[in-house]
Amino acid sequence: MLRLEERLGYVHKGIERLAVGRDPQGLARLAARVSGDSTVAHAWAACQALERATGWAVPPRARSLRALLAERERIANHLGDIGAICNDVGFAFALAQCGRLRELWQRRSQALFGHRLLMDRVVPGGATHDLDEAAAATLRADHAELRRALGPIFEIIEDHPSLDDRLFTTGRLAPADARALGCTGYVGKASGQAFDVRRDSPYPPYDALAVEVPTFTAGDVAARVRVRIGEIRASLTLLDRILEQLPGGPIIAAAPPAAPRPAGAERAGLGIVEGWRGEILTYVRLDAAGRVARFFPRDPSWFTWPALERLVHGNIVPDFPVCNKSINGSYAGVDL
Numbered sequence: 001m002l003r004l005e006e007r008l009g010y011v012h013k014g015i016e017r018l019a020v021g022r023d024p025q026g027l028a029r030l031a032a033r034v035s036g037d038s039t040v041a042h043a044w045a046a047c048q049a050l051e052r053a054t055g056w057a058v059p060p061r062a063r064s065l066r067a068l069l070a071e072r073e074r075i076a077n078h079l080g081d082i083g084a085i086c087n088d089v090g091f092a093f094a095l096a097q098c099g100r101l102r103e104l105w106q107r108r109s110q111a112l113f114g115h116r117l118l119m120d121r122v123v124p125g126g127a128t129h130d131l132d133e134a135a136a137a138t139l140r141a142d143h144a145e146l147r148r149a150l151g152p153i154f155e156i157i158e159d160h161p162s163l164d165d166r167l168f169t170t171g172r173l174a175p176a177d178a179r180a181l182g183c184t185g186y187v188g189k190a191s192g193q194a195f196d197v198r199r200d201s202p203y204p205p206y207d208a209l210a211v212e213v214p215t216f217t218a219g220d221v222a223a224r225v226r227v228r229i230g231e232i233r234a235s236l237t238l239l240d241r242i243l244e245q246l247p248g249g250p251i252i253a254a255a256p257p258a259a260p261r262p263a264g265a266e267r268a269g270l271g272i273v274e275g276w277r278g279e280i281l282t283y284v285r286l287d288a289a290g291r292v293a294r295f296f297p298r299d300p301s302w303f304t305w306p307a308l309e310r311l312v313h314g315n316i317v318p319d320f321p322v323c324n325k326s327i328n329g330s331y332a333g334v335d336l
Contacts, residue, residue, distance in 0.1 A: 001317060004309045008334055015336040019295035024050045024124040024255070027284065027292050032119050034297050035333035040066070040073040041275030042297055042333075043122040045282035048203070050124050053269030053286055055256055060247040062126030063204040068242050069118050069127070071235040074276035075146075076105050078186075078228040081328055085225055086157060088322040089166035097153050101146060108142055126252030136243050143236050154229050167222035171323035173311040174219055181310070182303040185278020186231065187327060189215045190223035197274035206274075209241055219311075221326040231276075258290055266293060277301060277330065299333025 019030055024047075031046030032039045044066055051058060083098030106116040113121050113129045121128050131139070157163060173183070178191035188195060194215040198206040214230025216223040271282040278300030285294040308327045312320060 001312045001315050001320065004312050006305055006309060008305065008331060011331050011335045013332070013336065015297070016295060019292050022292045023290070024054075027295060028123050029120060030295075031282070031297060032122070034336070035299055035301075035330040036117060036119075037077055038073070038275045038277060038280070038299070038330065038333065039117055039119045040069045040122055041273050041280050042282070042299075043120070044070060045271035045273040045275075045280045045297065046284060046295070047122055047124050048271030048273060049269040049282045049284035050271075050286075051269065052271070053267040053284055054290075056125055057253055057256070058126055058204075059250045059253055060204070061130075061249045062251045062253075064242050064246050065127040065130070065251060066122050067205050067209075068239060069113070069121055070273070070275070071239050071242070072105070072109060073118060074235050075232050076102055076109075077276045078232050079105065081325065082157065082225060082228050085167075085221065085322055085325050086163060088325050089163065091160070091163055094153065094157055097149075101149055105142075105146070108138070112138070123252065125255060126250070128252075130251045131243075131246070136246070140240065140243060143239055147233075147236055150232065157225065158229070164222070166319070166322065167225060168218075168220060170221045170319050171311045171315060171326055172218070172220045173307050175217055177310055178219065178307065181307050183278070183300075183307050184303065185274075185276070185300050186224050186227040187300075187304045187307055188278065189213065189227045191219035192217040195279070197272055197279050201272060203272070205242065205245070208245070209238060211238065221322055224326040268294075275300065277304070277328070277333075297333075297336070299330050301329035301331075301333045305329045305334060 015034060019027055028043050028047055032043040034042045079098045079102040083095035086094035109118055110116045112135050173191045175192035178188050178193050183193060184195055194213050196213045199211040199213055212234040214227050216226055265288050266285055268285040273280045281298045283296045287293040304327050312323050
């Protein structure tokens with residue numbers, strides 16, 4: 001491949017305009033639909049921005065539940081990507097096994113939290129679903145079982161000749177290019193950019209947790225698979241720690257009373273969350289009546305789509321699908 005020019009915009013939805021005039025609850029529902037596979041992360045970033053703009057205090061238990069949901073979202077998507085990347089080079093075994101485990105994971109999300117994709121579980125002021133002791137015990141057992149099931153699968157994926165032949169050196173993004181483009185998440189980490197909001201600019205409850213950030217420098221498809229594998233393992237550890245340290249108390253707080261404000265006065269907040277694709281940054285501005293005047297969610301795909309244009313150079317045409325899947329940018333997250 002000598003050149004790649006992307007033409008995004010085909011799923012433009014008018015998100016920014018749809019947000020104007022909404023109340024906080026309405027904005028959270030919209031944010032959860034910016035990019036469906038990142039519904040927890042985008043909703044959390046929007047709620048965080050709203051809460052900072054209004055001084056809305058979130059209960060500690062709700063913060064921990066939000067993190068639990070975000071890590072579940074991370075694991076589900078990484079499982080799907082690992083299987084799809086392997087399938088793109090003819091290794092269907094990984095697709096079948098990762099797909100099976102992802103389905104069981106999402107069925108548990110449906111059973112305990114009421115939604116397979118965890119949509120609308122993060123709301124302004126907290127979260128919608130709590131866990132009792134029986135549910136927490138079920139999750140701990142699930143984490144142990146997933147570790148056991150993934151052990152031999154990941155060993156095969158990380159040391160299989162046919163996969164090595166197709167994934168190593170394919171779609172290489174040099175660390176200098178990743179840095180220049182501002183890539184975060186698994187794309188940046190596979191190219192030497194060891195940045196993770198949860199560790200480097202932590203927000204509760206991650207400020208009380210040790211977050212492992214797997215980082216490589218090869219920058220190829222194989223490295224992006226290995227980052228995903230490392231993040232699944234790290235997220236399982238985080239999930240156990242979250243359950244161990246889960247505070248008591250309520251899971252949602254009422255909005256603070258609106259203080260008198262002069263006509264035309266506005267408030268603004270910034271939400272910064274580590275989604276499964278990388279850093280999500282969301283800006284929210286409220287008008288004097290507390291309605292949304294401006295909303296902009298910046299998905300990490302804004303930086304990884306340009307990376308795809310650069311890393312495909314020199315690769316054979318049949319390797320384009322696996323290069324593309326290893327990046328897996330969100331169309332919806334960019335086509336606002």
